[in-house]
Amino acid sequence: MSGEGGGAPLLRMSDVHVRLSGSHILQGVDLTVRRGGVTALLGRNGAGKTTTVKAVLGLVPSTGVIEFTGGDGRTERIDGRRTHEIVRRGIGYAPEDREVFAGLTVAENLALAERRGSDHHHDRVYELFPELQKRSRQLAGTLSGGQQQMVAIARLLLNDNQLLLIDEPTKGLAPLLVAEVADVLARAAEEVTILLVEQNLTVVQRMAQDAVVIDQGRVAWSGPADDLLTDADRTRELLGVAASGGGDHR
């Protein structure tokens, strides 16, 4: 049904427009996220990636159609709904600035994330991230950047989510921490579908099956991530950088 092989669509955006402060930011975005694995949302700075994610969550007003298939298997339009209703349908969000509560312990951070009406998967989260169990009484503010990202993602896995929207989780992190976060994402992706905004193409290459490139508020390319990342000319043209292409390019 998705047209590009694999799982059925989980999220579909059709002709989505967003206008903010008189600027036409999204100009007819069409994209599909299929169930399972990671879809990377790529694009240059200011292309409209975060706005796309915020449109899904109802955090910015949009026109057009956004459909989501919840845990109950029903596909419904979520555009125009309140953010809390959208989130309750099973969409979790990790914004760019990862926002852990620095003065609270890891366990307290997790407890605060428990959503009413959802089962809470503490055991599974600690199984996926044994490091967090070890550090459950540590103040989150004293964790490394990678561990804080782990807390941010663990909070999303705690509830019954179908889709996680994760915005630039490796931004500003040192290379070692980038690898740590990629590891965290890989573990999360075993549990739930992820739409990942990410500038680091090495991380994209490792994680993503599908890729969508936004350029000036429109989808400029979509398809299998490998097709994009092994084409250095295309990545340069669309993103302004060349991917490593599996080791062929620098």
Ligand SMILES: Nc1ncnc2c1ncn2[C@@H]1O[C@H](COP(=O)(O)OP(=O)(O)OP(=O)(O)O)[C@@H](O)[C@H]1O
């Ligand atoms: N509230 C707002 N009012 C007006 N313009 C906005 C607003 N929010 C974002 N923009 C503009 O919309 C465009 C898209 O922003 P967005 O944050 O979606 O881009 P992005 O692709 O996520 O970029 P980055 O990689 O830099 O985070 C940018 O030009 C930005 O300046």
